[in-house]
Amino acid sequence: MMPRLRWSAIYSAFLLFLMALPAAAAEGGDETNSPLGWTFRWIHFAIVFGLIAYLLATKAPAYFRGRAESIAASIAESGRSRAEGERRRKEAAEKLAGLEQELAEMRAAALRDGAAEAERIRLAMREEVAKIERAAQAEIAAAARAARSELKAVAARLAVSRAQAQLEKQMTTASEGAIFRAFVVQLTQSGAQGSRN
Numbered sequence: 052m053m054p055r056l057r058w059s060a061i062y063s064a065f066l067l068f069l070m071a072l073p074a075a076a077a078e079g080g081d082e083t084n085s086p087l088g089w090t091f092r093w094i095h096f097a098i099v100f101g102l103i104a105y106l107l108a109t110k111a112p113a114y115f116r117g118r119a120e121s122i123a124a125s126i127a128e129s130g131r132s133r134a135e136g137e138r139r140r141k142e143a144a145e146k147l148a149g150l151e152q153e154l155a156e157m158r159a160a161a162l163r164d165g166a167a168e169a170e171r172i173r174l175a176m177r178e179e180v181a182k183i184e185r186a187a188q189a190e191i192a193a194a195a196r197a198a199r200s201e202l203k204a205v206a207a208r209l210a211v212s213r214a215q216a217q218l219e220k221q222m223t224t225a226s227e228g229a230i231f232r233a234f235v236v237q238l239t240q241s242g243a244q245g246s247r248n
Contacts, residue, residue, distance in 0.1 A: 099231075118216055122209065129205040136198030143191045147184070154180055 157176050164172070 118212075121212065125205055125209050125212075129202060132198060132201045132205070136194055136201075139194040140191060143187050143194070147187050150180060150183055150187075 154176060157172065160172075
């Protein structure tokens with residue numbers, strides 16, 4: 052960690068030295084269109100271009116890879132939630148289909164046992180079917196609500212994370228440009244004040 056810090060300090064000092072050279076060269080006279088002036092312009096261009104290329108090469112791939120992994124994980128979770136909701140809905144539909152068949156068989160047995168017994172069983176089964184149907188409908192509705200709310204939450208998280216990524220991307224580019232321009236203006240002003248003194 053320490054050698055890396057030392058090299059970055061040396062590199063920063065070298066960059067400041069290169070940026071200060073045109074100001075020192077300008078003290079001798081107005082030679083902005085001289086070969087030396089053009090040489091320093093090209094050196095400044097190479098430095099700025101190198102810094103931008105370095106930042107794009109080191110920071111951008113890791114950021115985009117992390118975002119892609121996060122989005123893929125959110126999509127996979129959404130798919131799992133949807134599959135679980137679909138499975139529960141199918142189970143409830145199978146239970147409901149089985150109940151209809153069982154009801155028909157019980158009705159036939161009740162008719163064979165007699166009118167009074169049939170009436171008692173019919174009433175009991177109607178109540179039971181209604182309870183089971185209400186419970187099944189409530190379970191289906193709860194599963195559907197849970198799946199919808201989970202999907203909404205996942206969609207909201209994805210929307211927020213995408214909006215945050217867009218905002219960070221826009222602010223980073225704008226703020227870097229503004230900082231760089233302010234730095235160049237400040238260097239120019241300090242060079243002009245140094246030449247007056």
